[in-house]
Amino acid sequence: MINFICIILAYFIGSISFGILLSKIFKIQDPRSFGSKNPGATNVMRSGKKLAALLTLLGDMLKGTIVVLIAKFYLNINYDQVLLIAAAVFLGHLFPVYHQFRGGKGVATALGVLLAIDIHVAILVLIIWLVIFLVSRISSLSAITAALCLPLMAFFMNVDQSFLWLSLFLSVLLIYRHKENIKNLIEKKESNFK
Numbered sequence: 446m447i448n449f450i451c452i453i454l455a456y457f458i459g460s461i462s463f464g465i466l467l468s469k470i471f472k473i474q475d476p477r478s479f480g481s482k483n484p485g486a487t488n489v490m491r492s493g494k495k496l497a498a499l500l501t502l503l504g505d506m507l508k509g510t511i512v513v514l515i516a517k518f519y520l521n522i523n524y525d526q527v528l529l530i531a532a533a534v535f536l537g538h539l540f541p542v543y544h545q546f547r548g549g550k551g552v553a554t555a556l557g558v559l560l561a562i563d564i565h566v567a568i569l570v571l572i573i574w575l576v577i578f579l580v581s582r583i584s585s586l587s588a589i590t591a592a593l594c595l596p597l598m599a600f601f602m603n604v605d606q607s608f609l610w611l612s613l614f615l616s617v618l619l620i621y622r623h624k625e626n627i628k629n630l631i632e633k634k635e636s637n638f639k
Contacts (some may be wrong), residue, residue: 448526449455450553453513455530459537459554462544464489471497477547481625485549487584502553509534509557517629528611531558539622551587552620555615559595562608569598582637592619599621 460520464476464484473492476484486502509531516522516530538554540546552574559567570591578587592615599612620627629635 448522448529451516451520451522451526452529452533455516455533456537457542458508458512459507459534460541460543460548461504462541462548463508464501464549465544467497467500467504468492473497477544483549484494484544484547486553499635505538505549505553506557506560508538509554510561511557513558513561524605525607528562532611532614533564534558535618539618550588550617551619552591555592555619559617562611563599563602563604564600566595566599566604566612569602570595583630583635584638585623585635586630589620589623589627589630592616592623595619 462484464486468475468484468489471494473489473494476482476488476492480488482488484496484501486505489501490498492498512534513527513531516527519529522530535551535554535558537548539548539551544550556567556571559570564565573594574587574591577590578584595616596609596613599609604612626635
């Protein structure tokens, strides 16, 4: 029962959208009303408020990291239950109960979760994201490539089977949330950062 409550709490914490929260604090337009209509850091950046975008990135990432670290070190639960909490905080970000289940694409929260579970895998994923971004200047292409590589890296790094399943779960949902970006990339319409 306590474990179920922890999973639900993780989902509710994941549902906190820093993009929406910070748009109110910085008095900028709701990020769901412009650009990609996504409340993530990349879209907040389109408002021209770089500090708001940076804080959105950090908030979305740290909620994943902090929740998983608390589960890992302070709750009397096993590894598989920690991974369920990681999945719950990620799902909360994607489908937030506070915002009609219209959330972000999950890149920052997925990275935050990975940092808390396996920092080596997280760093490799981040390096792939950075390399693709530096070459293409397209955030979505970087995220999609990193998401595709995540389960492969987890497999080749011989991680625990439960974590391998979580990495596949994160990868599939990240790619699903980027379906519009994939369509735009195919049609050569995806925006980039100059």
